Amino acid sequence: IESGLRTGDKWRPFPEEMFRQFNDLSADILFVPTESARQNLIEEGFRQEIIYNTGNTAIDALERASSLTTNPDYNPGEKLLEIVDSINAQNRIPCVLTIHRRETQGPYFREILEKLKDYANDCRLSYIFPVHPAPWIREQLKEFQSPYIEKLPSVSYLQFVWLMNNSKLVFSDSGGVQEEGPHLGIPVIVLRKETERPEAISEGNNFFISQTTPALIRKLLSQQVNKSTLYGDGEASMKILSHLESFLDQRNIKD
Missing domain, CATH: 3.40.50.2000 (Glycogen Phosphorylase B;)
Incomplete structure (x- = not known):
């Protein structure tokens, strides 16, 4: 969850930037909060079929x-x-x-x-x-x-x-x-x-x-500042749950 976030500088923020990259490499399924986070992962060589843009929980x-x-x-x-x-x-x-x-x-x-x-x-x-x-x-x-x-x-x-x-x-x-x-x-x-x-x-x-x-x-x-849904619509948890259920069903993993 919250995959694909990058500053482009491994020392800023430290140690979070390094942890993000390590966690993404370790994961079987990646939930990104934004389209730019998805693009970061694609550019790093991750398979598109394991990346889901759900917004942030x-x-x-x-x-x-x-x-x-x-x-x-x-x-x-x-x-x-x-x-x-x-x-x-x-x-x-x-x-x-x-x-x-x-x-x-x-x-x-x-x-x-x-x-x-x-x-x-x-x-x-x-x-x-x-x-x-x-x-x-x-x-x-x-x-x-x-x-x-x-x-x-x-x-x-x-x-x-x-x-x-x-x-x-x-x-x-x-x-x-x-x-x-x-x-x-x-x-x-x-x-x-x-x-x-x-x-x-x-x-x-x-x-x-x-x-x-x-x-x-x-x-x-x-000026009036409009509210933004850049980082999610409030339904990220349900989207992630749905993707996880499909992921487990495809692999025939039971409770």
Whole structure:
């Protein structure tokens, strides 16, 4: 599942890019989330008859979580409600921020934080930052202070989906968020130099931070962003189940 994703650089992200290639080589049947992922596998010599474009099961989970968290009865917790209400009361723009990848640490991490500070000042952005427990992140954050970055402990998946649905932009180095943002109709600023999910960049749903200017941010905030099904329609799990049943039947494999 989630086969065929490639950045083209085995060291970025590390070790995920190497694991992807190894797992694909080990598999008898490959479920890809997009057409470009399918093409990656074909170019690497995989047989087309074992590749199925099903979309990503992460979108199935996202649709369920979004349905739950947009229900008026859902309560994400007083802390998150207070943070979002406070940002809105100050007439600022709520944004979600996540950082966790190894290749982001060091000088590049500080460069990202300085850019975020500039966007906050120029575009009235405020960031809600569930801080990953990695020690290097906490250590580097000690050097950085901004009144517009609200740091908090890691949140649950449902809380995170609620945060995205209550934000105008997402800034992240996460692969999954690059799929979730477009599906929810929320632009994602990708805090990386490469991505295994280029479709959302090509479609104009997501943008590398190297491309991002205050003018682009103001444009994104001023326009309606359509929801995208680039990474699935919410039925990936059922499609995969159907293909697996056929696969087992053809080989006469019983329970």
